Amino acid sequence: MPRPSLALPTLGGAQLWADRRWRAGWRIQRHVLTGHHRLLDPQDRRHASGDLVACEEALRARGLPAAPAEVVVLLHGLGRSRRSMRGMEEALAGAGHTPVALDYPSTRRGLDDHVAQLSELLAHLEGAERVAFVTHSLGGIVTRGLLADARWPASLTATRVVMCAPPSRGAALARLLDDRAAPLFHAVMGPAGREVAAGPPYPPPPVPFLVIAGARGRPEGYNPAIPGDDDGIVAVDETRLEGMAGHVLVSSIHTFVMNHPRAQSATLRFLAGEPVER
Structure with a gap:
């Protein structure tokens, strides 16, 4: 299960995080040193953290639209x-x-x-x-x-x-x-x-x-x-x-x-x- 969190502000990634998923401006990132994952909204606020599967579950739960063609x-x-x-x-x-x-x-x-x-x-x-x-x-x-x-x-x-x-x-x-x-x-x-x-x-x-x-x-x-x-x-x-x-x-x-x-x-x-x- 993802670890839900308050919508905490972040710096968005810079040089320590790599984007792995994108949907409607939301991103799942992986930390380059620890392997930890987090889910960010378009304003770079963190909404969930854990492993990739957990963050994917949290992203799907939001029912966001797929990308256009x-x-x-x-x-x-x-x-x-x-x-x-x-x-x-x-x-x-x-x-x-x-x-x-x-x-x-x-x-x-x-x-x-x-x-x-x-x-x-x-x-x-x-x-x-x-x-x-x-x-x-x-x-x-x-x-x-x-x-x-x-x-x-x-x-x-x-x-x-x-x-x-x-x-x-x-x-x-x-x-x-x-x-x-x-x-x-x-x-x-x-x-x-x-x-x-x-x-x-x-x-x-x-x-x-x-x-x-x-x-x-x-x-x-x-x-x-x-x-x-x-x-x-x-x-x-x-x-x-x-x-x-x-x-x-x-x-x-x-x-x-x-x-x-x-x-x-x-x-x-x-x-x-x-x-x-x-």
Whole structure:
């Protein structure tokens, strides 16, 4: 039986919890260290805790509706949380989409672990038949892994992908930090950070995809340690990926690329099948 609790506020997950189930904005999460599970409502308040089965029972007891046939999954970047995608989430909802904003412990596990976690969640996303992805930074690399994973659910069709500020071909800054400050870099960024430094191991998405990059609009960019124009973390050229349907530049640093009005409007146009810049 689940251990019921008062609707206690939480931080929503951050780097210590991994989403395993999603239904109507409610999420079941697993603690990355203890294996403990909890059930959160859309406001990140805890309503039950225990093991996975117990929390699934508590979730079913609420009689929440299944997901619609079409959803848009949002994946945040390294060291961030789903809250960082709030602006994009609101833009998507305002355009009639059903956003599914998820948390994964980006600094605590490697890329393949993130792919496994999210593959399982998608396999249990009842009602969904078609899914698009809108991502920031590392979330784009994880999405590439998801779409290449043999565990991708046969009942679910991927449609389109929008990647904001992705280190599509690795990141020179990450390689620099890995070389000159390895202990600190590894402690802060974790296994996934090291993998990004080495270069993403996954192929480009097999569906139409758009890349949105932050830029200063000058040859030198924001960060003198990065060759060419950049968003302070990732070079514009590092975001490019073979086969992309478009490449949109917005005047923004890395942290806020997905919040830029031009990034959000380009995302909505692309998901609607409208032409975008290349």
